[in-house]
Structures are given as structure tokens and as C-alpha cells.
Amino acid sequence: MNSLKQIHEILHQQTRGGQAHWLIRRKTGYLLRLTNNYIHQSGYQDQISVSLRLMRGERMGVAETSDVSRAGLGAVIAAAQKATEVAEAGSLKVREGRKENVHFDRVKDYFAAALAFSPQMASRKMLQALECVKQLGALAHGYFSSYEWQTLVGNSSGLNLEHSSTGTKFGLTVNRGIGSGYQTVYHPDARKINFFEIAEEALKHACLTERQVAIKPGRYPVILAPRALAAFLSNFLEEWNGLRFCEKESFLIHHRKKPIGSKLWTVMDDVTHPLQTGAPFDVEGDARKKVALVNKGRFANCVYDRWTAERYRVKTTGHSLSLGGEEGALPYNIVVSGGKSSLGEMIRNIKRGILIPNIWYHQVVNPSHWTVTGLTRGGAAWIHDGKIAGGLGRIRYLDGLLGALARTSVMSREQFAVKVRDSGVLVFPYVQIEDLRIV
Amino acid sequence: MNLAPNTTETANYRQNNMTSKLVEKAIKLISATGADYGDVRLAAIRREHVLVRNGRFRGLREASELAIGVRVLVDGAWGFAGTTDVSESGLKNIVREARANAAAQNLMKQFGVELAKEPAHRGSWQTPIQRDPWSVPAEEKKDFLIDVDSKFHCKFKGPETLVTQSQMEFFVKDQIFASTQGSRIEQKLFRSTASAEIKLFHKGRKIRRAFPGPTGGNYQGAGYEAVLGLDWHGASTRLLEEAREGLRAPEPPEKNMDLILTGSPMALQIHETIGHAVELDRVYGYEDNLGGRTYLVPDHLRKLQVASPIVNFVASDPAMHARGAGTVKYDDEGVLAKKTDVIQNGLFVGYMNSRETAQLLGLSRSNGCAVAADALNYPLVRMTNLSLLPGKSSLKAMIESTEEGILMDNESSWSIDDERSTFQIGAEIGWHIRRGKIAGMFRSPVYSGRSIDFWRSCDAIAGKKEWVLWGFADCTKGAPPQLSYVSHGAAPARFRGIQVGK
Numbered sequence: 001m002n003s004l005k006q007i008h009e010i011l012h013q014q015t016r017g018g019q020a021h022w023l024i025r026r027k028t029g030y031l032l033r034l035t036n037n038y039i040h041q042s043g044y045q046d047q048i049s050v051s052l053r054l055m056r057g058e059r060m061g062v063a064e065t066s067d068v069s070r071a072g073l074g075a076v077i078a079a080a081q082k083a084t085e086v087a088e089a090g091s092l093k094v095r096e097g098r099k100e101n102v103h104f105d106r107v108k109d110y111f112a113a114a115l116a117f118s119p120q121m122a123s124r125k126m127l128q129a130l131e132c133v134k135q136l137g138a139l140a141h142g143y144f145s146s147y148e149w150q151t152l153v154g155n156s157s158g159l160n161l162e163h164s165s166t167g168t169k170f171g172l173t174v175n176r177g178i179g180s181g182y183q184t185v186y187h188p189d190a191r192k193i194n195f196f197e198i199a200e201e202a203l204k205h206a207c208l209t210e211r212q213v214a215i216k217p218g219r220y221p222v223i224l225a226p227r228a229l230a231a232f233l234s235n236f237l238e239e240w241n242g243l244r245f246c247e248k249e250s251f252l253i254h255h256r257k258k259p260i261g262s263k264l265w266t267v268m269d270d271v272t273h274p275l276q277t278g279a280p281f282d283v284e285g286d287a288r289k290k291v292a293l294v295n296k297g298r299f300a301n302c303v304y305d306r307w308t309a310e311r312y313r314v315k316t317t318g319h320s321l322s323l324g325g326e327e328g329a330l331p332y333n334i335v336v337s338g339g340k341s342s343l344g345e346m347i348r349n350i351k352r353g354i355l356i357p358n359i360w361y362h363q364v365v366n367p368s369h370w371t372v373t374g375l376t377r378g379g380a381a382w383i384h385d386g387k388i389a390g391g392l393g394r395i396r397y398l399d400g401l402l403g404a405l406a407r408t409s410v411m412s413r414e415q416f417a418v419k420v421r422d423s424g425v426l427v428f429p430y431v432q433i434e435d436l437r438i439v
Numbered sequence: 440m441n442l443a444p445n446t447t448e449t450a451n452y453r454q455n456n457m458t459s460k461l462v463e464k465a466i467k468l469i470s471a472t473g474a475d476y477g478d479v480r481l482a483a484i485r486r487e488h489v490l491v492r493n494g495r496f497r498g499l500r501e502a503s504e505l506a507i508g509v510r511v512l513v514d515g516a517w518g519f520a521g522t523t524d525v526s527e528s529g530l531k532n533i534v535r536e537a538r539a540n541a542a543a544q545n546l547m548k549q550f551g552v553e554l555a556k557e558p559a560h561r562g563s564w565q566t567p568i569q570r571d572p573w574s575v576p577a578e579e580k581k582d583f584l585i586d587v588d589s590k591f592h593c594k595f596k597g598p599e600t601l602v603t604q605s606q607m608e609f610f611v612k613d614q615i616f617a618s619t620q621g622s623r624i625e626q627k628l629f630r631s632t633a634s635a636e637i638k639l640f641h642k643g644r645k646i647r648r649a650f651p652g653p654t655g656g657n658y659q660g661a662g663y664e665a666v667l668g669l670d671w672h673g674a675s676t677r678l679l680e681e682a683r684e685g686l687r688a689p690e691p692p693e694k695n696m697d698l699i700l701t702g703s704p705m706a707l708q709i710h711e712t713i714g715h716a717v718e719l720d721r722v723y724g725y726e727d728n729l730g731g732r733t734y735l736v737p738d739h740l741r742k743l744q745v746a747s748p749i750v751n752f753v754a755s756d757p758a759m760h761a762r763g764a765g766t767v768k769y770d771d772e773g774v775l776a777k778k779t780d781v782i783q784n785g786l787f788v789g790y791m792n793s794r795e796t797a798q799l800l801g802l803s804r805s806n807g808c809a810v811a812a813d814a815l816n817y818p819l820v821r822m823t824n825l826s827l828l829p830g831k832s833s834l835k836a837m838i839e840s841t842e843e844g845i846l847m848d849n850e851s852s853w854s855i856d857d858e859r860s861t862f863q864i865g866a867e868i869g870w871h872i873r874r875g876k877i878a879g880m881f882r883s884p885v886y887s888g889r890s891i892d893f894w895r896s897c898d899a900i901a902g903k904k905e906w907v908l909w910g911f912a913d914c915t916k917g918a919p920p921q922l923s924y925v926s927h928g929a930a931p932a933r934f935r936g937i938q939v940g941k
Binding site: 001019031033034035036037038039040041042043044046047048049060061063064065066067068072075076079080082083085086087088100118119120121122124126127139140143145171172248249252254306318324328344360361362363364365366367368371373374375377387393394396398439 | 490492493496499500501502503504505506516517518519520521522523525526528529532536537539540542543544545546547548554567577578581598600602636640643644645646647690723724725726728729731782815816817842852853854855857858861863864878882883885919920941
């Protein structure tokens with residue numbers, strides 16, 4: 001297979017004299033899935049894709065292929081050309097593309113040595129780590145994955161930006177009786193994954209939640225773990241898409257001067273944060289700027305792509321999602337500022353409440369009021385007199401998201417990286433919300 | 440067999456007879472690893488997406504993928520690898536990686552995997568289509584969608600902000616499957632859809648209505664004909680009127696009442712609370728860390744009355760679902776899809792399964808429900824098609840015989856627990872029924888319940904005339920997440936005494 005550089009050179013030759021822009025991505029790695037303390041699925045993937053945008057005057061055509069042979073690249077150029085024939089004239093201007101004009105902050109998320117961490121090595125580590133789980137008659141389910149991502153953004157004017165990342169995820173749900181514990185970790189360097197710590201923490205939580213506690217529907221203080229918070233805010237963060245804001249679809253239009261959460265909420269999109277990963281530029285090759293999304297509970301800024309910027313006379317923040325510009329932009333290096341407490345202190349200060357490690361099927365029920373629902377997973381724990389006193393099984397919440405954010409009272413000082421998509425991570429603390437409605 | 444139309448890379452391979460050479464080479468390489476079993480899938484996928492937004496053409500996007508995937512079973516442990524590098528060196532690499540994954544699994548395997556028997560098949564099959572979507576000029580698609588989308592704007596006048604989006608999506612997968620047991624199967628699967636949706640925003644309120652279904656339309660195993668023959672003109676008038684009324688309508692109260700679901704939310708209810716629940720891999724914990732388990736365990740087979748006696752479900756039947764979005768003749772393990780009764784007169788009688796899971800349950804054969812999104816992913820137990828058989832009632836008769844209830848159309852949210860035993864589902868819109876008549880509209884209605892109680896409360900299902908095969912393209916399962924096409928036949932049905940409003 002041609003390397004990214006070779007593909008770039010071929011595209012450069014084949015589009016000489018024209019206006020073309022391309023995004024080349026390669027993802028290579030493997031995943032092992034566990035059930036009942038054993039591996040039951042294992043898979044390796046090596047996939048490459050080329051997205052190409054071609055301009056003919058003001059008419060734009062976009063096409064994508066996985067065939068990176070000369071013939072395949074010729075075919076994708078032809079497909080993009082064909083798309084220009086039916087395209088409407090637009091206002092998008094393709095960047096001139098001079099690499100030296102662009103400054104990027106370095107993101108250190110590539111560890112070549114991590115690539116040597118083979119499936120057999122991961123398997124041996126998991127086998128040893130799960131010994132404690134087996135000894136207590138518990139069952140672990142989970143996954144281990146290790147990938148390398150390579151990205152090249154180029155154009156016919158000479159732009160050539162490259163970024164490579166490595167990343168490893170290990171997550172376990174340990175069940176013991178009706179008790180359940182969930183732990184997960186993400187790190188760019190596979191060698192930094194502490195298999196034992198994850199297994200022991202998940203097991204410890206499973207044991208603590210073995211005693212079933214029944215609670216009545218009502219309002220309770222809850223602590224959302226970073227993974228649960230990622231799910232809780234998943235649809236909400238799409239509102240920061242600048243295209244949706246400009247087209248008056250985002251609810252933020254009505255919240256420009258109103259609080260959208262308690263003053264504890266300060267949210268940034270910042271690829272340069274020490275726990276962040278991903279390319280410091282977007283698919284257009286624009287530098288991904290540090291953007292304040294929420295400042296002390298108030299909406300600050302959306303993120304923008306080049307297409308929206310051209311169309312609505314705003315400035316791109318380097319968060320473009322696609323070469324066609326239909327999808328706008330999304331923040332995908334989100335960092336929620338932590339607080340001053342530790343998780344232990346947060347638990348100790350709760351008289352009667354709930355710790356939620358993970359959330360499942362979080363949905364927006366009423367888009368007008370941002371009423372959301374979802375179920376707990378991974379061992380929701382009952383906190384009584386400052387201690388974990390048992391497990392709650394799965395419980396459903398149904399509440400207004402904005403109200404919940406307004407009732408955020410504590411955030412942990414510890415922050416964790418949660419990987420939810422190929423690019424970037426969410427850096428989230430533990431968050432305490434007062435009076436979440438459990439139904 | 441014909442090629443995936445105009446897929447240049449596939450064409451090159453086919454013209455040079457390289458596809459079958461590569462597949463045969465893969466089988467030789469797999470056999471040389473000492474594997475007890477192995478299979479290979481070489482698949483060319485082509486997608487086209489045409490989008491119009493707010494009356495303006497936003498573009499036609501073309502995407503193609505050519506990939507090869509191999510699966511080996513060594514000493515009872517699986518190893519899979521897939522790549523877009525469809526060269527001999529790429530092939531050698533994935534066979535080596537698949538073997539290495541099998542070795543990793545061997546270190547931590549619970550038991551040796553065995554496969555239910557399946558005869559070697561040699562044959563080909565193609566989704567029956569009337570008009571190849573790639574033979575339709577781009578201008579024709581563009582003009583069609585602009586016409587559909589513009590109708591909303593022509594008819595709209597008011598203080599609300601109107602956002603419209605109309606789209607078409609076409610998919611074709613041209614796949615060769617071969618196994619070390621002698622199967623050689625070629626399949627070409629077409630999936631097509633078109634949809635229109637509107638969103639109205641006013642004073643902080645928001646409502647969405649879509650046609651013909653809520654999530655990308657109604658995907659069908661068909662060609663361009665899937666786009667035609669629908670009442671787009673009537674839909675534009677109706678959707679606008681409903682959205683404007685719905686925007687101002689109250690939310691339903693939190694109380695128990697009778698519930699009538701139209702076809703699309705019925706299909707979702709089937710999908711979430713029956714379909715996923717009868718995937719046999721969930722029984723053995725294979726989805727424990729992601730999709731979850733199931734409330735339907737093998738002890739319940741032929742014993743548990745999971746629904747009322749008028750409820751009957753049939754799965755994996757290509758003949759019954761000729762235009763199904765999930766319909767295949769052979770699954771991605773080379774198994775001939777077989778009609779399977781899942782629920783008979785309310786009694787739970789069968790699972791959807793794969794060769795591995797069928798063997799675990801002691802079944803002699805798989806019913807052909809192992810499907811992978813593409814050649815880069817391993818096959819999982821997936822719903823192909825699962826349908827509720829029509830009943831004897833009608834939507835009109837159900838409304839007329841309801842004292843107090845709610846009629847819901849187009850699902851908008853769905854939240855289901857990891858055993859599929861409880862759920863909460865929301866709809867785009869609802870109509871209040873009082874004394875057998877529609878008495879008003881409800882905004883953002885939701886209902887919830889226990890799956891078994893819900894299906895046991897079903898007392899009326901509309902007949903054949905109102906039975907529609909609904910297709911979806913967004914069913915996600917597995918890791919890495921795999922999207923799959925599925926189809927569910929359903930007619931409107933009524934459920935007694937359901938919790939509405941929360």
C-alpha cells in the first residue's frame with residue numbers, strides 16, 4: 001500500500017493546475033473483547049481513506065475512496081469532478097496552503113514503542129490482572145484496544161500537514177453477584193496502562209455494590225463519573241456547532257446572556273491540554289484554536305469551520321468536520337475545569353445519594369426543554385452517611401439537563417481522559433449534581 | 440454476476456479475474472496456518488448521498504471502499520483481520536495478524552469454539568431491483584429533491600424558523616465469500632432510501648417531523664424505485680400542519696392510558712425489545728461490555744408467554760422480506776438464511792443466531808444471522824429481518840374502540856436497558872384519543888414499560904393492508920461499532936394501560 005506521503009504526491013501530480021484539497025487517514029490496530037474472564041473476539045484492522053474536494057470555479061465536488069492505487073486515486077478525482085457538474089456555485093474559497101504560514105502547538109500523543117505492544121502481550125497482562133477477579137468468583141467483561149492513527153491534510157497548492165497518534169483503551173465491567181464495577185482508562189502509550197489497577201478498582205466497586213439497596217423514585221444528589229458525564233453531555237455539546245448557531249438551530253441562540261449551568265462550569269476546547277490527543281489542525285488544515293465554550297456557567301463561544309466562516313462572515317476556529325462543510329464544526333478536545341475536592345471527599349460529604357459510573361442510552365426526550373433520560377450502568381452505588389453502602393442495579397433518570405447543570409455543586413480536582421471518537425478525548429472530572437430526578 | 444456499477448477499483452479486479460484469484464489465495468494462506476476453519480470476504484461498497492437543505496442543493500457525495508477480511512479458527516480460538524490493502528502483500532499481512540489474534544485468544548479462551556454444520560454453498564444472489572440508482576442521472580436526483588424540499592418553503596408562512604432537509608442515500612455491496620469448507624458465494628446487495636424532514640423553532644420550542652420515517656426515511660432492499668411512488672406532495676402539507684400544531688400543543692399528562700403506535704414506532708419497538716433480545720450472542724455474554732444481555736434466556740424457550748396470543752414474529756426469511764433492508768440470501772458466514780419463528784401466538788420459540796452460537800445452544804444449524812458491516816469487521820449476530828405478522832384489526836377500528844388513549848407517530852428517542860427488559864420511547868408527535876375520536880395533539884410524547892408486560896398488553900394489530908416493511912440503517916452493535924441495515928415488517932397496533940408521559 002502506498003504511504004500517506006506517496007498518496008499525497010500522487011494526488012498532487014494528478015490535480016496539478018487545479019484546485020483540490022484532500023484528507024488522508026489511516027487507522028491500524030487491534031481490539032480484544034472479553035467476556036466471563038476470557039477473550040471471545042479479537043480483530044485487527046488496517047484501513048485507509050482518502051477524501052478529496054475539487055473546485056471548478058465556484059462549484060465543489062467531494063468524493064471518498066479506500067483505493068489508494070494510482071487508478072483508485074484517479075477514480076476518486078473523476079468522481080469529485082462528476083459531483084462538481086451538478087453542484088451549485090458556492091462561496092467557499094480553498095485555502096492557498098502554505099505550510100510555513102501556519103503555526104501549530106505540538107500535541108504529544110505518539111509513542112512508537114507502544115506499537116510493539118502485541119495482542120499476545122495484552123492477553124498475558126489481562127490474564128494476570130484478572131487473577132484477583134477469578135479468586136473472588138467474579139466475572140470480568142471488557143475490551144482492550146490499541147491503535148495508530150495517521151492524518152495528512154494536503155492541497156494542490158502545496159499544503160502538507162501530517163499528524164500521527166497512538167492510543168490504547170482498556171475497560172472492564174466486573175460483576176460479582178448483583179454487584180457491578182466499571183473502570184476504564186485511555187492513554188496514548190500502551191505501556192502506561194495499569195491492568196492490575198483497573199481490574200482491582202472494578203472488582204472493589206463490584207464488591208461494594210453487592211448488597212442491593214432499593215430506593216424510591218425521587219430527587220437525589222448524584223456524582224457522575226467522567227465516563228457517565230461524557231454520555232450525559234453527548235448530544236448537548238453538538239449545540240456548540242457554529243453552523244447550527246448561525247442557522248438558528250442551536251438552543252444557545254436563546255441563551256446568549258443567560259446562564260446554562262452553575263458557575264462551576266468552565267469548558268474549553270483545547271487540543272494542547274496535557275491530557276488531550278489529536279491533530280492540532282482540522283480537515284481544512286486550519287489551526288485548531290483554543291476556544292472557551294462556557295465561562296463560569298455562561299455560554300461563551302461556538303466552534304466554527306471554514307465553510308460556515310465564509311458563509312456567515314465569522315472566523316473559523318479550526319474545528320471543521322468534513323470537506324463538504326455540510327456538517328459544520330464540533331468541539332472534540334473538550335476540557336471541563338475541575339474543582340477542589342477529591343472523589344473521596346465528595347462521597348464523604350453526601351448524606352444520601354448516588355454514584356453513577358456509567359450511563360447507557362442517554363436520550364433527549366423533549367428537545368424544547370432539554371429533558372433527558374437514560375439508565376445507569378456499571379454499578380450505580382448508593383451512598384449513605386458518606387460511604388458506599390450498596391448497589392442500586394440499573395435506575396432511570398428523567399430530568400431537565402439545564403436544570404441539572406444549574407444544580408452542579410461540586411467538581412473533583414482529578415480529571416480523566418475519556419475516549420469517545422477517533423479524534424481527541426474528553427477531559428472530565430467527577431461532577432456532583434443536586435436533586436437529579438430518578439423515576 | 441455484474442459488478443458494483445462503475446466501481447472502478449472493483450472493475451479492475453474483476454476484469455483481470457483478480458478477485459477470485461485473491462480469494463483463492465486467501466483460502467490457501469489460511470489453510471497453511473493450520474487453521475481448523477477459515478473464511479474470507481472481499482467486498483466492494485459504494486455509497487451515494489444527495490442532500491438538499493432549506494431548498495438549496497448541498498451536494499452529491501460518492502464514497503467507495505474495497506476491503507478484504509479473513510477469519511481463522513485455530514485450536515478453537517478466533518482471529519480476525521481486515522484491510523483496505525487489497526494486494527497480495529496486504530492479504531499476507533492480514534492472515535498473519537488474524538493468526539496472531541487467534542494466538543492471543545488462545546491464551547485466554549473459555550472453551551474451544553465449534554461451529555454448527557453448514558453445507559458448502561456455491562451460488563450468487565442479488566437484491567431484486569427495478570432501476571439501478573447509479574444509472575439515474577445526478578441532475579434527476581437533484582431536481583427531485585429540490586422539488587420535495589422547496590414545497591415546504593412554498594407552503595410556509597409564519598413567525599417560526601423553518602429548517603428543512605431532504606436527502607437520498609444509495610448503497611451497494613458487491614461481495615465474494617469463500618470458506619475452507621468449500622463455499623464460494625457472490626452477493627450484490629442494494630439499499631436505497633429518500634427522506635424529508637422539517638424542524639420548526641419558535642420562542643425556544645422545537646419540533647421535528649419527517650417522512651416517510653424518522654431516521655433517514657425507510658431503507659429498502661431496492662433500487663431507485665424506493666424513492667418513487669411515495670406521496671411527497673401530500674407529506675409536505677401534512678408535516679407542516681402537524682408541526683405547527685404540535686409546536687403549540689401541550690405535553691401529555693403522566694398517566695396510564697391505551698397506546699396505539701403507527702408503523703415506524705412499532706418497528707422500533709420490535710427492534711429494541713424483541714429483536715435485540717433474541718440475538719443469541721447476548722445469552723452467552725458476548726455483548727456484556729457493550730450491547731448487554733437479554734431478558735430472554737434459553738430456559739424460556741417454548742415456555743415463556745412473552746406476548747399476547749395475537750402476537751407472532753418471524754425472522755430471517757428472505758422470501759417474506761423481498762424488499763427488506765436487512766435481507767440477504769446468505770449471511771457473512773456463508774449460511775443460507777432460513778425462516779425462523781421467534782414468537783408464535785405469544786410464546787417465545789426461537790433466537791437469531793450464528794454458527795458458533797447455534798452450536799452453543801445445541802441447534803443443528805444456524806439460521807443465517809451473522810452479519811458484518813463490511814470486510815473490515817468480523818460478523819456478529821445481527822437482526823437481518825424480523826417482522827410482526829399482520830393481525831385482523833385496522834388503525835381506524837382501534838381508534839374507534841379506544842375510550843382514552845394516545846396515538847404516536849415517528850419515534851424520536853429510545854432508551855432501553857442492557858437486558859432489553861425495560862424501555863422508554865418518545866415520539867415526534869401524539870394525538871389524544873377520547874371516546875373513539877382524535878381529540879387533540881400532544882407534543883413530545885413518551886411512554887415506558889417492561890417489555891414482557893408491554894407485549895402481553897397488545898390487543899389489536901392492523902391487517903395486511905396497513906402492514907409496511909420498515910428499514911433502518913443505524914443499528915449499532917459490537918466493537919469497533921458496526922452499523923447494520925435491518926428491516927421490520929409491522930402494522931399499527933394497540934397496547935392497553937401503558938405508562939405515558941414518563
